[in-house]
Amino acid sequence: MVNFDVNATLTGEVAITSSGAVTGTVDSTAVGAIQKGGIPLDATLTVNSDGTFTSSLYPGTVIGVIISNSQLIQVGGPNSGYPTILVFNGGTDD
Numbered sequence: 755m756v757n758f759d760v761n762a763t764l765t766g767e768v769a770i771t772s773s774g775a776v777t778g779t780v781d782s783t784a785v786g787a788i789q790k791g792g793i794p795l796d797a798t799l800t801v802n803s804d805g806t807f808t809s810s811l812y813p814g815t816v817i818g819v820i821i822s823n824s825q826l827i828q829v830g831g832p833n834s835g836y837p838t839i840l841v842f843n844g845g846t847d848d
Contacts, residue, residue: 766778766779766780766795768795773798774798774799775797776795776799776809777794777795777796778794779792779793779795780793780795781793797809797810797811801820802816805819805820806820807819807826812832812833815833823844824843824844825841825842825843826842827839827842828840
């Protein structure tokens with residue numbers, strides 16, 4: 755996952771289970787800030803019948819849409835004045 759937010763970059767690895775649990779860690783850096791590594795990520799996704807989904811981090815707010823079994827698009831920081839669009843491509847590190 756890579757997120758180019760306003761003056762910030764996040765990168766890391768997450769796992770999503772069939773029940774919608776998302777866990778992993780991210781590294782964060784921003785202009786004028788100290789780099790932080792290994793920040794835990796823990797959330798639950800709820801998929802709606804139309805393919806959109808919400809997250810326990812933003813209850814009741816649609817934050818993305820599932821494109822296929824291995825791709826989704828998410829709005830990062832949906833309540834921010836500068837939301838970002840994140841594209842996730844799933845796969846393995848074979």
